[in-house]
Amino acid sequence: MRSDPAGAxxxxxxxxxxxxxxxxxxxxxxxxAERALDDDYYVVRPGRYSRxxxxxxxxxxxxxxxxxxxxxxxxxxxxxxxxxxSETRDALxxxxxxxxxxxxxxxxxxxxxxxxxxxxxxxxxxxxxxxADELAAGAxxxxxxxxxxxxxxxxxxxxxxxELRAMVNELWIGGAEALAVNGQRWGALTSLRAAxxxxxxxxxxxxxxxxxxxxxxxxAIRERLEVSGExxxxxxxxxQDELTYSVVDADDQVLPAAPAHRxxxxxxxxxxxxxxxx
Numbered sequence: 541m542r543s544d545p546a547g548a549x550x551x552x553x554x555x556x557x558x559x560x561x562x563x564x565x566x567x568x569x570x571x572x573a574e575r576a577l578d579d580d581y582y583v584v585r586p587g588r589y590s591r592x593x594x595x596x597x598x599x600x601x602x603x604x605x606x607x608x609x610x611x612x613x614x615x616x617x618x619x620x621x622x623x624x625x626s627e628t629r630d631a632l633x634x635x636x637x638x639x640x641x642x643x644x645x646x647x648x649x650x651x652x653x654x655x656x657x658x659x660x661x662x663x664x665x666x667x668x669x670x671x672a673d674e675l676a677a678g679a680x681x682x683x684x685x686x687x688x689x690x691x692x693x694x695x696x697x698x699x700x701x702x703e704l705r706a707m708v709n710e711l712w713i714g715g716a717e718a719l720a721v722n723g724q725r726w727g728a729l730t731s732l733r734a735a736x737x738x739x740x741x742x743x744x745x746x747x748x749x750x751x752x753x754x755x756x757x758x759x760a761i762r763e764r765l766e767v768s769g770e771x772x773x774x775x776x777x778x779x780q781d782e783l784t785y786s787v788v789d790a791d792d793q794v795l796p797a798a799p800a801h802r803x804x805x806x807x808x809x810x811x812x813x814x815x816x817x818x
Contacts, residue, residue, distance in 0.1 A: 677727060677728040677798075677803045678718065678725050678726055678727035678728060678730070678797065678798035678802070678803055679727065679728075679797055679798060679800075679803040679804075680797050681794065681795065681796055681797050682717075682718045682755060682794070682795050683755075683792060683793065683794045683795075684717070684718070684755035684756075684792070684793060685755065685758065685789075685790065685791050685792065685793070686716070686753070686754040686755040686756050686758055686761070686789075686790055686793060687754050687756075687758045687761055687762070687787055687788065687789055687790055688751065688752070688753055688754070688787075688788050688789075688790040688793070689707070689711075689751070689752040689754070689785075689786070689787050690749055690750070690751050690752075690784070690785070690786050690788075691704075691707075691748075691749065691750045691752075691774060691783060691784075691785055692748055692749035692750070692783055692784045692785075693748050693782060693783040694781065694782060694783060697782055697783065698737075699739075699748070699750070699783075700734065701732055701733050701734040701739055704721070704732055704739065704750060705732050706770065707752060707770060707774075708721070708726070708732060708752075710764055710765055710768045710770045711752065711754055711756075711761060711764075711765075713764055713768070714756070714760055714761040714762075714763070714764030714765065715756045715757045715760040715761060715764070716754045716755070716756040716761060717755050717756045718754070718755040718756070718795050719752065719753070719754050719755075719795075720752075720753045720795045720796070721741055721746065721750060721751070721752055721753075722741070722746040722747075722750060722751055723753075723796065724741040724742050724744055724746065724798075725742075725795055725796050725797055725798040726741075726798065727742070727798030727799070727802035727803040728798075728802070728803055728805070729801075729802045729803065729805075730742055730798060730802050742798065742799050742802050749784075753790065753793055753795060754790075755793055755795060758789055762787065765787070771787070
């Protein structure tokens with residue numbers, strides 16, 4: 541009698557029995573199916589990983605709280621220190637401005653000293669007679685004590701050039717060694733005159749107040765103004781409220797040199813004295 545070679549397909553009794561190797565393969569496949577995702581996925585997955593999720597959430601909240609606290613403390617300290625920082629900044633800016641002003645002053649002093657040194661070097665090359673002639677002609681800058689006279693007419697009142705020339709003449713007679721009117725040095729060829737409704741000196745227009753800077757014996761100058769009646773003339777006009785008039789002592793005045801075209805003679809030459817004549 542013939543037996544079935546493999547048995548019916550649905551007959552479990554006819555299936556071959558699993559070997560140890562087949563059981564191990566099945567267990568491995570089941571494990572892979574259960575752990576198909578990475579372990580980090582299970583941190584947020586409910587179930588047995590929920591505890592890990594809770595720990596991570598608490599740690600994150602703690603870190604955020606500490607970070608917020610640090611930012612708040614830093615901001616409070618910044619706003620508390622802001623006034624002091626502003627004061628420090630203002631102080632530094634003030635120091636910078638003061639340093640710049642000091643630098644400008646020093647540069648001006650250096651330039652002035654350089655000019656004086658250059659002038660002294662030039663003077664060393666001149667004879668005493670040449671220096672005296674330059675002083676008399678107004679061709680060199682001078683320094684010395686004297687008086688300062690100010691005449692300031694009221695608005696609308698114009699002084700004549702003759703009135704001002706009279707003052708200049710009396711100052712020279714009184715012993716003035718150097719004279720400047722409104723900063724214009726009086727030279728050998730200087731004139732004061734009215735032109736176009738303005739007073740001009742050295743071809744430069746000047747206006748009120750008229751300031752006479754004089755170097756010389758102040759006592760002799762004052763005496764001359766009183767004796768000549770010049771001082772009384774201006775005082776009377778002041779009493780009539782036409783102008784203000786003052787004569788004050790001035791120490792260590794510096795008067796500039798007159799323009800070269802007012803001190804230089806180009807055509808006239810001195811004639812030597814004949815021997816035996818005086």
